[in-house]
Amino acid sequence: xxxxxxxxxxxxxxxxxxxxxxxxxxxxxxxxxxxxxxxxxxxxxxxxxxxxxxxxxxxxxxxxxxxxxxxxxxxxxxxxxxxxxxxxxxxxxxxxxxxxxxxxxxxxxxxxxxxxxxxxxxxxxxxxxxxxxxxxxxxxxxxxxxxxxxxxxxxxxxxxxxxxxxxxxxxxxxxxxxxxxxxxxxxxxxxxxxxxxxxxxxxxxxxxxxxxxxxxxxxxxxxxxxxxxxxxxxxxxxxxxxxxxxxxxxxxxxxxxxxxxxxxxxxxxxxxxxxxxxxxxxxxxxxxxxxxxxxxxxxxxxxxxxxxxxxxxxxxxxxxxxxxxxxxxxxxxxxxxxxxxxxxxxxxxxxxxxxxxxxxxxxxxxxxxxxxxxxxxxxxxxxxxxxxxxxxxxxxxxxxxxxxxxxxxxxx
DNA sequence: TCTGGGGTCCTAGGACCC
DNA sequence: TCTGGGGTCCTAGGACCC
Numbered sequence: 001x002x003x004x005x006x007x008x009x010x011x012x013x014x015x016x017x018x019x020x021x022x023x024x025x026x027x028x029x030x031x032x033x034x035x036x037x038x039x040x041x042x043x044x045x046x047x048x049x050x051x052x053x054x055x056x057x058x059x060x061x062x063x064x065x066x067x068x069x070x071x072x073x074x075x076x077x078x079x080x081x082x083x084x085x086x087x088x089x090x091x092x093x094x095x096x097x098x099x100x101x102x103x104x105x106x107x108x109x110x111x112x113x114x115x116x117x118x119x120x121x122x123x124x125x126x127x128x129x130x131x132x133x134x135x136x137x138x139x140x141x142x143x144x145x146x147x148x149x150x151x152x153x154x155x156x157x158x159x160x161x162x163x164x165x166x167x168x169x170x171x172x173x174x175x176x177x178x179x180x181x182x183x184x185x186x187x188x189x190x191x192x193x194x195x196x197x198x199x200x201x202x203x204x205x206x207x208x209x210x211x212x213x214x215x216x217x218x219x220x221x222x223x224x225x226x227x228x229x230x231x232x233x234x235x236x237x238x239x240x241x242x243x244x245x246x247x248x249x250x251x252x253x254x255x256x257x258x259x260x261x262x263x264x265x266x267x268x269x270x271x272x273x274x275x276x277x278x279x280x281x282x283x284x285x286x287x288x289x290x291x292x293x294x295x296x297x298x299x300x301x302x303x304x305x306x307x308x309x310x311x312x313x314x315x316x317x318x319x320x321x322x323x324x325x326x327x328x329x330x331x332x333x334x335x336x337x338x339x340x341x342x343x344x345x346x347x348x349x350x351x352x353x354x355x356x357x358x359x360x361x362x363x364x365x366x367x368x369x370x371x372x373x374x375x376x377x378x379x380x381x382x383x384x385x386x387x388x389x390x391x392x393x394x395x396x397x398x399x400x401x402x403x404x405x406x407x408x409x410x411x412x
Numbered sequence: 413t414c415t416g417g418g419g420t421c422c423t424a425g426g427a428c429c430c
Numbered sequence: 431t432c433t434g435g436g437g438t439c440c441t442a443g444g445a446c447c448c
Contacts, residue, residue: 019448041416048416050448063448069413082417109419109448198421200446233422262417299440309415315441351417420447427440 008181010117010128010151011250013158014098014135017146017166017175019111020051020082023090026144027083037077041067046264046348050082093143101135106250112162114155116250132176152179152187156246159197160188184244191215196241206230215242255357259293260301261285262351268307270346275336282352283332287325290354291390294361296321297354300328302335305349314338321358324382325389328354 016022020040025033032038039061041050049070052061059074067079091110098105104116117124117131124131132149139147148169150161157179165177179187192214193199193207204213210229212218218226219242227235240246261282269275279302290297301315314335322328332352 046414046416050416064416066413066415069415072413111448198446202445257420258418260418264416301441311443313442317440349416353419418448420445422445423443425441427438429437429439430435 007118008153010120011153011155011158012115012117012128012132012135012149012151013108013155013162014094014113014115014139014147014149015162015166016094016111017148017169018051018053019090019145020087021053022145023083023086024080026090027086028080032078032080035078037074039067039070039074039077039079040082041070041079043067043079043081044266046266047079052077090143090145094139094145094147097139097142098135100138101131104250104252106252106254114158114250127178129176129178132178133174136175146175148175150177150179152244153181153184154244154246155248155250156197156241157184157187157244160191160195160244163195179244188242188244189215189219193218193242198241218242255359256293256295257357258353258355259286259290259295259297259357260351260353261289262303262349264305264349265347268346268348269350272340275340275347275350276333278350279332279336279352280329282350283329284325286352286354287323287328287386288390288393290357291323291360291386294359295354295357296323296360297328298322298356298358299354300331300335301351301353301355302332302339303349303351303353304336304339304347306343307346307348309348310343311349312339312343317356318377320377321356322378323360324378324386326382326385327378 021038024038024040036053036055038053039049039056040052041047045068047067049061049063049065049067051063052070056070056074056077059077061070061074061077071077071079087110091107094111095105095107095113098113098115102115102117102120106114106116108114115135117128120131128151132151136147136149139145148162148165150158150163150165152158152161161177161179165175168177169175188196193212194204196215199207207213207218212221218238223236223239225235226239229235230238263278263282265278269278283300298321299315299317301313303311303313305311316331316335318327318331336350
């Protein structure tokens with residue numbers, strides 16, 4: 001009997017190096033481009049570091065650190081705001097380059113992409129490492145951005161390998177690290193549990209209570225024990241993770257599940273008028289964004305962060321999907337009132353989100369709702385107004401048209 | 413040090429239905 | 431009168447990621 005050929009998957013993760021810093025430099029070559037001690041992030045008193053140049057990282061500056069703290073560590077650093085539009089644009093460019101190598105490209109975040117090259121062995125006639133190196137060169141040439149690439153038989157291994165590639169890039173290594181099939185367990189076995197994706201601070205604490213800090217520590221326990229300690233699902237998940245086992249597919253088309261905007265205020269807000277005005281602004285933005293992306297939504301959620309950093313939220317689900325400003329704005333105001341009734345204190349942040357999204361161009365899903373339209377919460381009139389607003393905003397940019405209530409400073 | 417903005421996924425309880 | 435079992439949906443909160 002001939003031995004069956006075992007075909008393993010060939011998955012890469014391409015992760016841009018210091019993405020925001022690199023783009024800030026491309027956008028402003030004479031300013032940020034010439035500043036070694038560069039931090040990208042919010043510069044106001046409540047900002048945090050989005051990304052720090054390698055030079056500032058040497059001072060201990062890290063992502064998500066309050067910029068005030070970062071400046072204490074590295075007083076000479078220069079802070080520039082996040083160039084959001086340019087970042088989205090560059091992200092799309094990287095994705096396009098990757099799609100020339102395989103149609104199965106899944107964006108994992110703005111600067112990370114999984115690429116499934118399974119089945120391309122005969123087409124490329126080269127090692128996975130060689131393909132990865134060619135991809136790196138192509139991305140650099142087309143986008144002027146450097147990426148590190150990790151590769152292996154699963155998403156998990158590719159992700160961890162990319163981290164390894166970044167660590168080695170400090171030396172003179174090529175920015176590519178591939179874990180060969182069969183080498184997974186040994187590769188993962190060298191790591192700390194904290195390095196495994198989805199093992200965050202809270203889970204690390206629980207693991208530490210059982211004396212586990214490294215993957216090696218955890219490998220000593222069998223499934224039953226892990227399931228008993230952390231629950232069936234989590235225990236089983238952990239058992240597989242620390243052995244490098246991950247069967248999750250790379251998916252080229254994932255639809256977004258929610259759209260949101262939030263804002264932390266320079267100073268906490270206490271007046272209802274101010275809060276109402278902000279929630280209106282956010283809701284209008286979210287609704288316009290949602291329509292531009294071609295969605296309707298059934299659920300609206302308002303989030304509030306109190307002065308003491310307590311975060312609360314309230315949501316409402318419509319019987320049918322909506323897309324116009326009016327139902328979304330009215331619901332957001334109602335939910336804000338509900339949150340304020342439960343606790344009336346200063347607010348440092350407000351957010352508005354829509355979820356349970358339905359594609360406007362998906363007749364199969366829409367027909368379902370169109371039939372039961374007697375109690376429709378959204379009228380044709382609402383939709384007509386929304387279309388007009390979108391038209392004007394396209395012509396004159398966002399803010400081309402503003403509500404009278406927004407200019408007056410809030411209603412209700 | 414005093415904590416952004418954009419997301420995803422999971423859990424758990426209650427309502428409701430069969 | 432003391433009481434089921436399962437499925438789905440909604441809501442709120444929380445962990446985690448970049």
